Amino acid sequence: IVSSKIQKLEILLDIPRESKIEFKLHQGSSNYSAFPGKCLFTDTILLPKNSLQWVIIQLNKSIEKPGWHFIELKSAHEFGIHSQNDPPPGVSFLQPTFKNSQKSKNPFSDFEPIQTKEESEPIGPNLRAFPLQSAFSSSNVINPFFRPTEVPNLWVSQNTDFKYAEFIELTWAQKISISCVEISFDAAFNFYYSNFPKSSSSNAIRSIVKDYNLFFTDNNGHGQKILEVRNNQKPLVIHEFEKIETASIEIEILSTNGIERAQIFQVRVF
Structure with a gap:
């Protein structure tokens, strides 16, 4: 609450x-x-x-x-x-x-x-x-936390089958220079694991985003792809690229490793 x-x-x-x-x-x-x-x-x-x-x-x-x-x-x-x-x-x-x-x-x-x-x-x-709660608001991705505290600190999209992509966008009042984006995905803090080692049918954590694209907005207001990632299984990803000037970036989420919604703790831009 x-x-x-x-x-x-x-x-x-x-x-x-x-x-x-x-x-x-x-x-x-x-x-x-x-x-x-x-x-x-x-x-x-x-x-x-x-x-x-x-x-x-x-x-x-x-x-x-x-x-x-x-x-x-x-x-x-x-x-x-x-x-x-x-x-x-x-x-x-x-x-x-x-x-x-x-x-x-x-x-x-x-x-x-x-x-x-x-x-x-x-x-x-x-x-x-x-009233309906905003505990999983998109603004959570820019707060200082990348783990749950007394609140989730997590952005959660609407439930989806990913027929259409989910998006989250970061914007600035004026252009900035960026050359690195770090994303902290949810590493299944909602799942309780066994106290003993056991084999698994999958090495992937279901809540981690699997396929996504990263875009920036150019001088004409058009989205330009910086990179694309497929078959991701990492809870923390770091993307470095040639410096660009932009006033916004967008993460286009195409699928996860199992759950039917997108979940991101934090996005950091450098």
Whole structure:
């Protein structure tokens, strides 16, 4: 959540019998924001039996600390949370770290991420936050960070089959001289890997951009190709070329190594 206020949440649930569901909204913890911390809101809602329903949680709460937030759900009866495959980074499930009254083994949190099977897509809850969030804005590629902090620091495009390319453009108020572009792609921070070495059917990380072109704008306002890259598997690429004068560059993304969207942490121009 990166807005100063959150109005409501919508989450897709499966309610096999009439049930009371307790909802809690937590902000990220102060020492490690990827774990639930302070509770900002709690409420209990009586939900009718329904195999599929969007449940609306009215919040109207000010956000004290923009960043990762967590929804905790409890009920005396079984219920299901509908999932989505390959959700945006950070949209994930957590589960209690203890079972059958065993004490938690994690000194930082009572929860841990649910890991998917090897080489399978990550899964996450099907939910929406209002107002709609700009956590994956294109402006993230020019901030100082190239890894997640309390926010993703990541540009994420719309879902696509790449029939048409995705683009991201950097512009300047006046022409500058450039001779190097560095790009930090997403090296699958949304995927939890095994603690033990295992073979894989692919050496490529699915979230890394595979095929792309780099353009600059010439004096006539036309795009000119600087270079093209095919079959990239590197999370960090550095491109050096003859010095050019331009007021904008554009990255044209043609495909990734698996996921159906483009993701870039940072673009640096020298």
